[in-house]
Amino acid sequence: MENRTSRLLRYPGDMEAESYLYTVGPLAEQFLLSIKNEGKIKAAYCKNCGRLFLPVRSFCTFCGKEVNELREIDQEGVVESFSKVKLDSFGKELKEPFYLAYIKFRNVEGGLLHKLGEVKEPKIGMKVKPVFKESKERIGSLEDILYFRPI
Amino acid sequence: MKTNINIKNRVAIVGAGMTLFRRRLKETPQELAFEASRVALDSAGLDVKDVEAVVIGSAPDAFDGFHMKGEHLSDGSMGYMKPVKRVFVGGATGVFTAIAGWWHIASGLYDIVLAVAEEKMSNARPHPQGLFKYIWDPIVERPLNPNLIWIFAMEMHRYMYKYNIKKEDIALVSVKNKRNALDHPAAQAAANISVDDVLKSEVLVWPVQRLDISPVSEGAAAVVLVSERVARKITDSPVWIEGVGWNLDSTHWTSRELAYPKYLEEAGNMAYRMAGIENPRKQLDFAEVYDPFDYKELHHMEGLQIANKGEAPKLTKEGVTQRDGDLPICPSGGLLGVGNPIAAAGMMKVCELFWQHRYEAGKRQVRIKRGYGLAQAWGDLMQVSTVVITKT
Ligand SMILES: [Zn+2]
Numbered sequence: 128m129e130n131r132t133s134r135l136l137r138y139p140g141d142m143e144a145e146s147y148l149y150t151v152g153p154l155a156e157q158f159l160l161s162i163k164n165e166g167k168i169k170a171a172y173c174k175n176c177g178r179l180f181l182p183v184r185s186f187c188t189f190c191g192k193e194v195n196e197l198r199e200i201d202q203e204g205v206v207e208s209f210s211k212v213k214l215d216s217f218g219k220e221l222k223e224p225f226y227l228a229y230i231k232f233r234n235v236e237g238g239l240l241h242k243l244g245e246v247k248e249p250k251i252g253m254k255v256k257p258v259f260k261e262s263k264e265r266i267g268s269l270e271d272i273l274y275f276r277p278i
Numbered sequence: 279m280k281t282n283i284n285i286k287n288r289v290a291i292v293g294a295g296m297t298l299f300r301r302r303l304k305e306t307p308q309e310l311a312f313e314a315s316r317v318a319l320d321s322a323g324l325d326v327k328d329v330e331a332v333v334i335g336s337a338p339d340a341f342d343g344f345h346m347k348g349e350h351l352s353d354g355s356m357g358y359m360k361p362v363k364r365v366f367v368g369g370a371t372g373v374f375t376a377i378a379g380w381w382h383i384a385s386g387l388y389d390i391v392l393a394v395a396e397e398k399m400s401n402a403r404p405h406p407q408g409l410f411k412y413i414w415d416p417i418v419e420r421p422l423n424p425n426l427i428w429i430f431a432m433e434m435h436r437y438m439y440k441y442n443i444k445k446e447d448i449a450l451v452s453v454k455n456k457r458n459a460l461d462h463p464a465a466q467a468a469a470n471i472s473v474d475d476v477l478k479s480e481v482l483v484w485p486v487q488r489l490d491i492s493p494v495s496e497g498a499a500a501v502v503l504v505s506e507r508v509a510r511k512i513t514d515s516p517v518w519i520e521g522v523g524w525n526l527d528s529t530h531w532t533s534r535e536l537a538y539p540k541y542l543e544e545a546g547n548m549a550y551r552m553a554g555i556e557n558p559r560k561q562l563d564f565a566e567v568y569d570p571f572d573y574k575e576l577h578h579m580e581g582l583q584i585a586n587k588g589e590a591p592k593l594t595k596e597g598v599t600q601r602d603g604d605l606p607i608c609p610s611g612g613l614l615g616v617g618n619p620i621a622a623a624g625m626m627k628v629c630e631l632f633w634q635h636r637y638e639a640g641k642r643q644v645r646i647k648r649g650y651g652l653a654q655a656w657g658d659l660m661q662v663s664t665v666v667i668t669k670t
Contacts (some may be wrong), residue, residue, distance in 0.1 A: 139511070144402035144409055147343040152306035186312040188358045191326025193316065 156267075157197050158183040163267040166259045170235045172198040180236040189236070202274060204230040206253045209243060230255060230275055244274030256277045283552060286386030290509035290516035290666065291376075293322025293502035298327035299495045299617030301402040307342045308354030314498035314622075315356050318392065322502040323512060327647060329502075330388040331358040333495040334364040334424060334487040335375030335395035337620035338656075340409040342398040354392040355500075358667045368413075369570065369657025370524070371395060372499070372624015373664040376653075377522045379503040380666075389505040394496035395625035406494060413659055419531070427491075429660065431483040436536035439586025440484065443576075447487060449476035450594050451572035452489050452614050458601060459611025461641035464626075467493045476572075492570045493501035495617035499625035501632060517635040520650070520669045521555070523548030527654045527661035534661060542581030542656070542663035555650065558583050564634060564644045565652040566627035568663075569612040578654055579607060581663065606644045609634065624664070625656035630667045646670055 151159065154171060161169045170179040173187040173194050180188070187194050209228040215221055227244035243249050244258060255275035265271040295317025297303065305313065311334070319325060330356050332640050334348045343349040348364020355362070365378045366370065372395045379393035399406045407425060414420040437443065450473060459468035465573040471489065477497055479488035507515040525545035527534050546558070555561045565584060569575040576590035584605065585593050599607035610616055610630040613623050631651045651668045 133362070144340060144343070144404075144406075146403045147401045148303075148403055149343060149401055150304065150306050152309050155306070184354070185309050186316070186354060188353045190357050191316070193312075220533055263452065 150276060152185060153181045154185040154195065154197065159195065159267040162259070162269075162271050163265040166262065167199065168202060168239070169197040169198045170232065170233070170258060172196045178236055179234055181232070181238055200235055201233045202256050203278060204232050204238070204255050204257075206243070206249060206251055207231045207238060208251060209249050210245075228255075228275065241269070241272060242274040243276070245276040285384040287383050287389070287505035287507070287565045289380045289503055289519045290506065291501050291519065291628070292504050292513050292516055293318045293320070293324065294500070294511055294632040295319075295321055296464055296496045296499035296622070296626055296629055298464045299619055299626070301466065301494060302494070303496055306639065307344070307347070307396055307398045308351055310398065310498040311351045311354035311394050311500075311650060314396070315354070315392055315394050316498040318502050319356070320355075324502060326356045328390050329356050329360065329392045331382055332362040333375055333378045333382060333391060333393045334362065335371040335378075335393070335621040335625065336364065336366065337371055337397055338409060340412070341402060341406055341620070343401040350564065351394070351396055353644045356392055360600050365526070367658050367662050367664065368611070369620055370569070370624065370655040370662045371621035371657065372626070373624055373628060373653055373655040373666055374524060375523065375621065376489045376501060376503070376519070376628045379501070380519050380522055383503055389508045391503045391626070392480065392500060393503060394498065394500040395621035396609060397496055397619035397622050399494050399496045399619060406530040409514065411567040415530070427483045427486055430571055431486045433536045434485055435558045437573060437577055440537035442590050443588065446473050447591040447595060448490070448573045448576065449473045450591075451569065451575045452476050453571075454465045454594070454600060455569055455575070455608050455612040455614040457615070458642065459615025462611045462616050464497070465568045465611055465615055466495050467614050468611060472490070481654055486571065492613035492618035495619040495623070497617065497619040497622045499629050501625065501628055515636050517632050519666060521549035521551070521553030521665070521667035523550075523552070523665040525663060526658065529659060529661070538587055539577055539581035539663065540657075541661060542578060542654070543583065545665045546582045549652075549667045553650070553667040553669070555667065558652070559585070559605065561648055562650045562652055563646050563648050564606040564609055565654070566608055566610060566612070566630050567652075567654045568624070568627075569608055569614050570618055570658045572614060574656065575587060575607060575610040575612070578656065578663075582652070582654060582665070592642050601642065601644055607644050609644050618647040620657075624653070627653040627655065628666060631666070635668060635670045
């Protein structure tokens with residue numbers, strides 16, 4: 128009886144769509160394709176104010192003009208900050224804790240969030256470079272980069 | 279009589295812009311917001327550095343598939359390092375975004391505000407209609423698994439029953455708006471159709487048929503709002519916002535009057551009092567009333583007191599609401615013709631006010647004789663209406 132009462136006080140439900148297919152955007156598509164095809168991280172270039180920036184989008188946050196060009200950048204990044212992730216989002220201990228980092232690139236506004244690898248004791252300010260998957264395994268995703276490793 | 283309300287600044291629209299409305303666009307939500315914002319600023323002759331604050335309007339986060347959608351859109355809406363706020367009242371959001379922009383300036387806080395509305399409807403799978411499932415009360419409604427069209431079908435049926443309105447009279451709205459949209463460069467569902475086409479289209483949920491409904495769309499639209507002080511400096515043809523209004527009916531669908539939107543009458547009266555309009559039928563030059571379904575245009579004309587109860591179909595039949603009629607309704611082509619990217623659709627109507635008042639509407643142009651235009655939207659849990667009145 129008690130069980131039944133408590134069951135009646137609730138109504139089971141769910142929320143949101145079954146799935147999403149997100150629009151990448153024309154310039155971000157080129158960004159992902161250059162990771163896939165060339166193994167290179169490129170940045171958006173605003174020809175109005177001359178800034179390079181990440182993440183890639185087809186407008187300039189700083190001067191409010193349209194952007195339609197990617198440029199090659201120095202692949203050497205610098206660790207702006209990092210953290211060691213020991214628990215997952217549900218509080219469960221990870222079998223393999225990992226380092227998460229915010230990586231910036233020379234002359235580029237903004238940066239990328241990624242993992243660090245092949246490293247014992249990372250440091251803020253450490254120079255790193257991306258390690259890509261084998262080219263035939265790359266699909267055009269941020270996951271085509273396995274991690275960043277110290278130089 | 280004009281109500282004496284205490285506002286610091288009279289507010290003008292000085293720029294408007296929008297993207298194409300389509301079922302799927304290749305740009306991201308931020309990029310769509312950017313495109314509309316850029317066009318609006320260019321048309322005002324202003325730049326990002328001039329914008330003091332930004333108001334963003336967008337419908338449920340679930341459509342684009344980003345939580346904190348307003349914040350997500352802020353970079354694309356020229357909001358970087360600025361006071362930015364998102365407003366959200368469901369389908370009525372687009373017009374409400376302009377209202378929120380208005381009070382940013384009317385309050386005396388800012389002189390130049392960008393108001394941007396965006397919707398990305400193609401991300402959610404299998405169909406965005408599924409997301410509306412979650413607007414129902416989880417205890418007393420959701421067990422029946424209703425969708426929006428069911429409810430509109432019952433509202434439409436009640437409206438038809440109460441005033442003895444025929445489907446073929448309602449279909450005239452769809453025919454008119456889709457035809458008007460043939461002259462709108464951003465339109466998604468413009469067409470030359472007949473009443474017969476509407477009546478023969480697929481029955482979805484009787485009495486609602488395929489051609490009674492606006493399409494699923496995505497896109498963005500924006501306006502630039504400024505104080506009178508700035509308006510006098512930068513343009514010879516400001517479009518003044520003379521009145522704003524909004525109002526909500528009961529949360530519960532079953533506690534509302536279906537045949538007549540009383541809450542819209544209240545919202546309209548709020549805006550009419552502010553603008554000093556005593557007889558909307560005689561004083562308005564045109565109105566962009568909210569038309570996600572053909573019967574809603576009629577319903578809303580009555581709530582706005584443009585037509586007597588049950589008589590909007592008569593005005594439509596007599597041609598009063600055609601572009602060359604005495605009171606054109608939805609000269610843009612409306613949601614039925616231009617498309618329905620929720621928040622952006624309402625803002626598209628505010629853009630149309632701007633273009634019509636300034637005689638920039640091209641083939642869509644109506645005659646401005648008396649000086650007043652009106653845009654209206656409707657939404658939330660189908661119980662809110664938002665109204666903006668403009669003047670040349
Ligand atoms: Zn720039």
